[in-house]
Amino acid sequence: IYIKKLLYNALKNITNLFEKILNIKSIEKISINQCDLKSCENNGRCTSNIKLINQQYEYFYYKSYQRLIPKYQWNIKCLCLNHYYGQHCQFKQNYQSPCSSNPCSSLERCIDESSTLYTCQCIDEPCNYNEILLENTLDCMNINSPTCR
Structure with a gap:
């Protein structure tokens, strides 16, 4: 600049x-x-x-x-x-996101990786009161909902 x-x-x-x-x-x-x-x-x-x-x-x-x-x-x-x-x-591409079917839990957000692949990512980062930090990652896991990994 x-x-x-x-x-x-x-x-x-x-x-x-x-x-x-x-x-x-x-x-x-x-x-x-x-x-x-x-x-x-x-x-x-x-x-x-x-x-x-x-x-x-x-x-x-x-x-x-x-x-x-x-x-x-x-x-x-x-x-x-x-x-x-x-x-x-x-x-605009004629493209349907793999996230459009809402494949992730309500505690996760869906991220398009490609036209067919997706990743579910925890919404709350850093960890909230009822979550724990998984070892060697920056991911949080809700104690009441173990689907968020």
Whole structure:
């Protein structure tokens, strides 16, 4: 994040200087977060980063002012929630979760491992008053309900 902000500030300063020297407002503005464009659908999480294109620069010359400006590219990626996919999380998989039949007890939560496998995990961690911690694990077992393991 530090390098990203440093690069942003350097490019912003160069842009401001060019605008002042040339008395124009047509230089591309670089914003820190390209995700402001709301590019992800279905509650997908957008991530963005700026990538310098190796050893490529644009030469700028105006009167006696010269500058090499690094070329860059924005990379935007959507991290989709379960069962959604696509560049913008716009597609939904036709998929039925193995947890949809509620195979776990009321003291457990069902976690999809794949389209056919699931794991039942204790809800209360760390252990509550009526639970014990199983040796060599971080799992709790309810004394009154030994199904939670």
